[in-house]
Amino acid sequence: MSVITRNNVQILGDSGSPIVFAHGFGCDQNMWRFVTPNFTDDFRVVLFDLVGAGRSDLSAWSPDRYSSLEGHADDVLEILRELDLGKAIFVGHSVSAMIGVLAARAAPELFSHLVLVGPSPKYINDGNYFGGFTAPEIEELLEFLDSNHMGWSAAMAPTIMANPDRPELGEELTNSFCRTDPEIARHFARTTFTSDNRSDLAHVAIPTLILQCREDIIAPQAVGKYVHDAIPDSQLVTLDATGHCPNLSAPEATSTAIRDFIFA
Amino acid sequence: MDTNCPSDTDALQIDLDELRDLYEHAPCGYLSLDPGGCIVRVNATFRAWTGYDTGELPGRRFQDLLNVAGKIYYETHFAPLLRLQGSFNEVALDLVAKNGDRIPILVNAAERRDEDGKAISIWITVFNATDRRRYESELLAARSALSAANQELQDLNEELSATNQSLDRTNNELHAFYDTLPVGIFRADPFSGEIVQASRRFFALLGVDSAEDWLSALTSEDRTAIGPQFQEAIRAGKTFSGRLRIDVQDAPQRHVQMKAIPITNSGGLITSVVGVVEDVTEEFRAEAQKRQIDRDAIVRQLTGGFAHNLNGILTVILGNLELLEEELADRPHLQPTLESSFVVTQRAAKLVNHLLLYSGYTLAQFANLEVDPHLQDIARNQANRLAAKYRLTVDLQAAGAVVELGSDMLKEAIEELITNAVAAMPDGGDIHLSTRLTMRDETQAREIVIAVSDQGFGMDNATLKKAREPFFTKREVGMGIGLGLSFVDGLARVASGELRLRSASGKGTTVELHLPAPD
Numbered sequence: 001m002s003v004i005t006r007n008n009v010q011i012l013g014d015s016g017s018p019i020v021f022a023h024g025f026g027c028d029q030n031m032w033r034f035v036t037p038n039f040t041d042d043f044r045v046v047l048f049d050l051v052g053a054g055r056s057d058l059s060a061w062s063p064d065r066y067s068s069l070e071g072h073a074d075d076v077l078e079i080l081r082e083l084d085l086g087k088a089i090f091v092g093h094s095v096s097a098m099i100g101v102l103a104a105r106a107a108p109e110l111f112s113h114l115v116l117v118g119p120s121p122k123y124i125n126d127g128n129y130f131g132g133f134t135a136p137e138i139e140e141l142l143e144f145l146d147s148n149h150m151g152w153s154a155a156m157a158p159t160i161m162a163n164p165d166r167p168e169l170g171e172e173l174t175n176s177f178c179r180t181d182p183e184i185a186r187h188f189a190r191t192t193f194t195s196d197n198r199s200d201l202a203h204v205a206i207p208t209l210i211l212q213c214r215e216d217i218i219a220p221q222a223v224g225k226y227v228h229d230a231i232p233d234s235q236l237v238t239l240d241a242t243g244h245c246p247n248l249s250a251p252e253a254t255s256t257a258i259r260d261f262i263f264a
Numbered sequence: 265m266d267t268n269c270p271s272d273t274d275a276l277q278i279d280l281d282e283l284r285d286l287y288e289h290a291p292c293g294y295l296s297l298d299p300g301g302c303i304v305r306v307n308a309t310f311r312a313w314t315g316y317d318t319g320e321l322p323g324r325r326f327q328d329l330l331n332v333a334g335k336i337y338y339e340t341h342f343a344p345l346l347r348l349q350g351s352f353n354e355v356a357l358d359l360v361a362k363n364g365d366r367i368p369i370l371v372n373a374a375e376r377r378d379e380d381g382k383a384i385s386i387w388i389t390v391f392n393a394t395d396r397r398r399y400e401s402e403l404l405a406a407r408s409a410l411s412a413a414n415q416e417l418q419d420l421n422e423e424l425s426a427t428n429q430s431l432d433r434t435n436n437e438l439h440a441f442y443d444t445l446p447v448g449i450f451r452a453d454p455f456s457g458e459i460v461q462a463s464r465r466f467f468a469l470l471g472v473d474s475a476e477d478w479l480s481a482l483t484s485e486d487r488t489a490i491g492p493q494f495q496e497a498i499r500a501g502k503t504f505s506g507r508l509r510i511d512v513q514d515a516p517q518r519h520v521q522m523k524a525i526p527i528t529n530s531g532g533l534i535t536s537v538v539g540v541v542e543d544v545t546e547e548f549r550a551e552a553q554k555r556q557i558d559r560d561a562i563v564r565q566l567t568g569g570f571a572h573n574l575n576g577i578l579t580v581i582l583g584n585l586e587l588l589e590e591e592l593a594d595r596p597h598l599q600p601t602l603e604s605s606f607v608v609t610q611r612a613a614k615l616v617n618h619l620l621l622y623s624g625y626t627l628a629q630f631a632n633l634e635v636d637p638h639l640q641d642i643a644r645n646q647a648n649r650l651a652a653k654y655r656l657t658v659d660l661q662a663a664g665a666v667v668e669l670g671s672d673m674l675k676e677a678i679e680e681l682i683t684n685a686v687a688a689m690p691d692g693g694d695i696h697l698s699t700r701l702t703m704r705d706e707t708q709a710r711e712i713v714i715a716v717s718d719q720g721f722g723m724d725n726a727t728l729k730k731a732r733e734p735f736f737t738k739r740e741v742g743m744g745i746g747l748g749l750s751f752v753d754g755l756a757r758v759a760s761g762e763l764r765l766r767s768a769s770g771k772g773t774t775v776e777l778h779l780p781a782p783d
Contacts, residue, residue: 094340140332249300
């Protein structure tokens with residue numbers, strides 16, 4: 001199976017440097033739909049779904065390979081090597097910000113810039129470190145996912161399944177962007193919210209932009225500052241946006257900040 | 265229309281007060297948010313559920329009313345979905361009421377957009393889902409119980425499989441143990457008398473592949489005798505014990521001892537028959553050998569007594585003949601009769617001597633005799649005596665070797681052996697006389713081997729076994745009385761040596777006289 005099919009890789013734009021947009025926990029590459037139009041003219045935009053999300057090949061998913069973020073980082077490296085487009089700008093949202101950090105640490109030669117949107121190297125508070133959540137709160141989240149998938153994903157599944165051959169129909173199906181197999185969603189939530197990548201930050205050796213939202217309960221400002229302090233060659237830009245998804249709530253500001261960083 | 269409800273088209277006209285009333289007290293909660301998620305307006309139903317006063321909610325964000333998990337979910341699923349597809353339905357969340365109570369709700373939401381697709385506001389409808397959530401919790405609990413039960417079942421299966429493996433292992437160990445036993449074991453059906461199960465050694469001992477075929481391993485004689493005996497004993501509930509003879513291709517017959525005993529249950533009923541088979545071939549051979557040795561001893565004793573008496577008689581006769589010789593010196597015509605009486609009586613005395621020697625009476629004279637020169641002389645004499653069709657070849661390789669034996673005895677022994685060789689080759693042939701020095705295997709003492717070989721009839725195994733017994737002869741009656749080899753055998757024994765015979769039918773015979781020949 002090719003990595004292109006496995007990760008449902010899409011390329012928009014014909015020329016220019018490659019810019020990879022990686023989605024975070026919850027939805028899929030559609031998260032970037034309001035941002036990518038600002039890049040397709042002068043970049044080759046690479047979109048993909050993490051294995052287990054969106055229209056990735058679910059048969060490629062395994063609890064072992066993806067029990068840590070390294071499995072997804074390996075996928076990113078495989079995609080870049082397969083595409084062979086030269087040094088890429090990697091834009092990672094939420095958990096994919098850390099996936100980008102791991103990938104750039106493992107193979108810095110494949111990257112020219114790193115953009116971390118709402119990054120958090122560790123979600124759970126740990127001593128003096130403030131991640132924003134306590135361990136019991138994360139456990140509550142995992143239980144909560146159970147109850148939602150009971151009445152929601154299961155009910156959604158037949159509608160999606162009815163059109164496997166015509167993805168364009170599925171495109172606009174209710175909730176399909178955030179549809180995930182309940183088992184995989186729970187596993188990914190555990191992998192994501194129990195990860196600790198603080199020690200990887202210092203090893204990032206390429207120019208890095210941290211995009212921080214003004215009010216983000218998942219990645220609070222203190223966490224963004226922590227990441228900025230830990231990565232040697234990094235800039236921190238705080239967007240005047242609320243929530244965890246500036247790529248949806250403030251796509252223009254997000255795009256501008258990324259372009260400014262690349263062309264600086 | 266089959267309904268009791270009044271149908272009044274005027275009721276579709278709704279005034280503002282009624283609309284406000286519906287908004288405030290509809291059986292669901294209504295929230296209006298600005299595009300940033302801040303609450304602008306909520307209805308009375310929602311306020312009643314959550315316990316907030318009219319002015320307390322506007323200005324806060326909807327996700328502030330959720331538990332932590334709901335907040336994360338709102339950020340990662342709810343908000344993106346609203347932005348991407350403009351609405352969502354039936355998302356399960358937990359509201360945190362003012363007093364801290366959790367209120368399970370189902371939420372529908374829609375994003376109001378302008379012509380450019382920009383969000384203007386968000387409308388949220390909230391349904392109380394306490395009962396539904398309870399039901400779902402029960403379903404979840406049932407699902408995890410099922411999953412746990414499945415796990416338990418799987419564990420049980422694994423345990424069972426492990427137990428089976430352990431049983432298999434025990435079984436294999438037991439079989440391995442059976443196979444190491446020096447006996448074969450079997451089980452027979454108490455009603456049919458058939459052997460139904462047997463260990464590997466049972467099959468190996470009997471040389472059969474299946475238990476039912478065991479009788480086919482026996483000699484035809486035993487098959488007809490033992491088979492019925494065995495089945496009869498088993499069916500009668502008795503112990504069977506018997507010796508089986510088994511023909512083995514290209515190898516000596518084997519002997520197997522078989523014993524089978526009935527096993528009774530506590531009620532005295534015979535439930536099974538078990539038995540063992542044991543290879544007793546070696547014991548059987550040892551017994552046979554012992555019988556042979558006993559027999560040899562008896563023959564020697566009888567021969568000795570008989571020869572001893574005869575020797576006394578012959579001594580008297582010879583004495584009398586000598587007396588007569590003196591008395592009849594003046595009667596020449598009687599001399600030839602007397603002479604022939606002397607000759608036959610002396611020949612008789614010589615035969616008796618041989619018999620005595622075989623019997624262990626040591627009448628032989630002993631002297632230090634150097635073998636090779638002596639044999640050279642004997643060979644020269646014999647060569648002159650033999651008919652032209654016989655050729656005597658000599659190969660003496662024991663120079664200097666000395667044995668404790670009278671020269672006449674050795675001469676007589678060699679003459680007997682050459683006579684036998686001649687008799688075995690009526691049409692003539694080569695007779696080979698040789699000596700060599702060797703070490704005796706068991707004592708490592710030096711010995712001389714004096715060998716006489718021919719290319720004659722040879723002897724089969726049965727003949728070979730009896731060859732050294734006195735009076736045993738294959739020659740026709742009147743061609744010799746069969747004392748030759750028994751004499752040589754006796755000579756060897758009294759000289760602390762041994763006679764060895766090698767022969768096969770049609771392949772000639774080699775007789776070896778092994779005698780101690782110390783340095």
